[in-house]
Amino acid sequence: MDQLLQHALNAMILGGTYALLGIGLTLIFGIMRVVNFTHGELYAFGAYMMYMWVMLIGANFVVSIALAVALGVLLGAGIEILLLRRLRGADIDTTMLVMIGAWIAMQNTEQLVWSGVAKSIDSPFPSAPLVMGGVSVSWTRLFVFAVAVMLIAGTWVLIQKTRLGKAMRATFQDREAAALMGVRIDRVHTATFAIGSGLAAAAGALLGPVFVVYPTIGDLASLKAFAIVILGGLGSIPGATIGGFILAFMEELGAGYVSSGYRDAMGFLLIIVILLVKPTGLFARKERIG
């Protein structure tokens, strides 16, 4: 029983960060129709910025997270303005190739700047875990979960309740019509990519202290994010959130009770099954954004 509870708790905590990774990617795809291969690198960027602020400069932990996210937003905006804006109207293959190039360039830059040796980030939370009966969880992970839930809720509010969110939803429904109504598409795209990038950087900044930071950490993050987004339906924020939790539970229980060798296969097995039954993903047809 303890084992099952522990697995469930692990999955909840993991699911929060998976969801955070997924919503940034789904937002960008839904509104911009860009398959963002740099998502994992923004995640790594957030983690390295966290390392820089906390370990090299000595800034406060929470302030460092905010700074890392802000820098992620800026980097995202930069990528959109420098690369994607020029590619508007180009076919999806061209954009994909450019994004793959950007991904490789970014990963190698990280290695050049930070070297391949893993970096660890000190966390201000006690290293002894919180123990409840037979299960335990680290304080840092609980903090990460809480912040992830807040960020997901914040993104939801942003899209549903703000003027920018309305413009984003309008652009998603019909780009031309939105432009004719006076929505400035360029701004919406820059904002979307910047927010999506900021969410990836936030995931990196939050998870950097839980794990260690090295140049290829983004690869797995990217892979998971794509799986979650496909699972939940491209462009759907509730889909990405629920998809994140489903993937986490699937992996955790699959590894715990079937075989850990197939831990990563479990998630993909589920995706295949869901896509067979519902080719657009779990939530794509009901509502695609927000």
Added chain:
Amino acid sequence: MHTRTAKLALALLGATLLAGPALAQETIKIGVTQPLTGAFAASGNYVAQGARIAETEINAAGGVLGKKIQLVVEDNKSNPTEAVATVEKLIVRDKVPVIMGAWSSTLTLAVMPKLQEYKVPMVVETSSSGKITTSGNPYIFRISPTSEMEAVAFKPLVPKLAIKKADFLNTNNDFGIGSAAEYSKMLKAQGVAVGVMETMDPKATDFSAQLTRIKASGGDTLFVTTAVEQVTLILKQAKELQLNTRIITTGGSNSPDQLIAQAGDAANGSFHTVFFPPWFPEVVTNPEPAKRYMDEWKKRGHEPGGLTEGFRGYDGIYTIVEAIKIAGKAEPAAIKDALWKTKVKGIYGNIAFIKQGPAGSESGQNIPSVYLVKIDGGKVVKSGL
């Protein structure tokens, strides 16, 4: 005036043309393929740094066969397909007569058919999967220990540590699977119960599911086989999940110094097999090269945590150069034959090759020393075993 300038130019051109091939022949090229980027980048760079130290030392001492050596280091990007491409490039384009590589067992296994195709020998400096020397590839000369050798060396420690039930957690590749198989075989033969055998993707960062299962299994010892990044995370996460078993890491790419720096408290009480203990260099078979290597590593400002990895590259290059000296010429076939007669007083111990694998196409295998160290109170100490 004009004619004189023209003549001078012609003379210079002629001299350059003549000198070109002559200059090129003054160095002997040695190919190196290592994971300088990708998942194993940290370790691959350490090995390359160690190799560079050997190159400098050898050239300062006059090189070999009256020529300087020149390392051609290629990045295999931690990727088997890329590793094959680097070996092909080194052989075909750079025309190297011998190669050192390729760090991970999976990478080494990937390039082996190419060595056979082009008949170029390779000194394997790190990989430990048994398959490398038993699959009948006569171009393989391994200076690092196999997982089986490690397990055998570990055998006397089983009663001393009073291991009753062991669990395993290893990376899902040739290195991890090979090591878990050899250690579990050895432990079972010693009457130790084997609990769960868990695996993980080489890129994974979260092991909560595996560790929860290991906790439920209730063994007294957990054998972990992977590279240092994942070992760090496993130590931290084991502590978070209150897994109180003794953790022993195998394979020697565990960099205890880096673990202390990054896992902190969580590293205390863990045991690690290493093939070179820089904390007490006096215990190694040949302290003299060990000291020279350590001094130069420090002088160059390389990461101290990389000492347990970099020596592999250092020994690899010394082994190759000794073989070239015995061969008397820098040609693949002659170097391959010479490697069988090569004896080097290295950091791995007294390096020499014994035959392994099917008769007629044996690979060379060295028998290095294996050490078990412990992390205690934030320091690396002798395990006292």
